[in-house]
Amino acid sequence: MKKHNFSAGPCILPQEVFEQAAEAVVNLNNSNLSLIEISHRSADFISIMNEAIALVKELLNVPEGYSVLFLQGGASLQFLMASYNLMKVDGKAAYIDTGAWSTKALKEAKLLGEVAIVGTSKDSGYNYIPKEIKIPSDANYVHMTSNNTIFGTQFKEFPKTDQPLACDMSSDIFSRQIDVSKFGLIYAGAQKNMGPAGTTLVIVKDEILGKSGRTIPSMLDYQTHASKDSMFNTPPVFAVYTSMLTLRWLKKLGGVGAIEKLNEEKAALLYNEIDNNPKFNGFAAEEDRSLMNVTFTLADESDKERFDALAKEAGLNGINGHRSVGGYRASIYNAMPLESVQALVAVMKQL
Incomplete structure (x- = not known):
């Protein structure tokens, strides 16, 4: 009997993507080698990474001046990386609290500086998106979660701000058209709408980096990963490949x-x-x-x-x-x- 998979994540993927990914695990591109045993420095995998990045840029119309990265650690690591890279020493960040994931994000931000909660729907069990959002002028950046998997709410319009807007789009990336130029940072765990668990898409505006005034550990520094084309360390090859296949599928659909x-x-x-x-x-x-x-x-x-x-x-x-x-x-x-x-x-x- 057919199963209808409504799981919140790891998520359903197109059947053709499952089949192509399974084939590549056994034999990638008729090389008689598995996807998961080839070097990530090989021409075959560099081609995969390059295509995945190019498809992200094409499908989301990413402007010039942004880096597209495939990292590890899920959105949970991005909660910390966003703060390390965007919050200045003795700085302040503005957070919109719309549920469990935004709450976890602001918890990590508090490790590095002051956090102002500029909107919350906690009072009613997070069943709505707060509308009255006032962003302090001294905030280094504004953080939000575009779609809330647990409570089923979603921003229909994004806040207008002069500060860099950082957004966790883990559960609605590629589901609707967005204007990337309105954001300083977008990140999304793959396992909701793009691929299997194991990689996280990051789209970051280059000009907002390197201004925190702090020494950032290498693995937490977006500039480290951008300078190495997402290969500062061994990337999650299967997750990147399967995400690439999903993006190919999406492009083919229109x-x-x-x-x-x-x-x-x-x-x-x-x-x-x-x-x-x-x-x-x-x-x-x-x-x-x-x-x-x-x-x-x-x-x-x-x-x-x-x-x-x-x-x-x-x-x-x-x-x-x-x-x-x-x-x-x-x-x-x-x-x-x-x-x-x-x-x-x-x-x-x-x-």
Whole structure:
């Protein structure tokens, strides 16, 4: 029976990407060598890294003056790297608190300087995006999380600021068109929308680097990695290769604009059922609903056993909500076909 994978991450990827990546693990480019045994300094892998970087620049229309990096450590390491590179000695940063991941990011920033929380939705369990955001003029940078996987909220517009805007886009990168020039730093763990766990995409404006006034450990310095084309140390070759394949797939579909339309169609179908089926309630504020992570609860918890049984029978996987929220969460990332969303809606109609 077909499985419909709604897991929040590691995520669903296109079937053709799974197949191509599996083949490369056995035999890359008919070389009779595995992707994971060749040197990362070889022509074959340098070509892979170069193509991955080029595809990021093409699909997101990255302007000149930005470095595109594939690093390790997940978004969690970026919480610290962003602070090391952008916060000045005895400096200050402004953070918008919209959930668990932004809270973890500001915790790391506090290790290096003052943190001003300039907007938060903690008062209502993070079910909305704060609108009244006042950024202090002495902030070295402003940090935000564009999409909140746990709570199902998403920024529809980005804050306007004269300071560098740093954004964790782990769960909605490549899902919608963005203007990269509005950001000083974008980072995204691959395992939501781009590839397997193991690499993190970083897009950073070169001119904002080297101004912190502090000595940055080599592995935490964006300039170190930019100067070595993401190969200061051995890169996560499988994760980079599989991300490259996913970006090829996205380009073939028509790019970010094309996938954005499909994502809007999938989300509209599911939210329509939530809003019109009295058995369910949406969790996130309507105007802030995520196109990637749809969160909802049962109107009557006594329906849980039957709904869970129907979902299992239909092959729906990974729809349980995060432990801190409860209820249900359907992650409908780029590679999630409309057919799978239709299968979930069909189950909801049966309840």
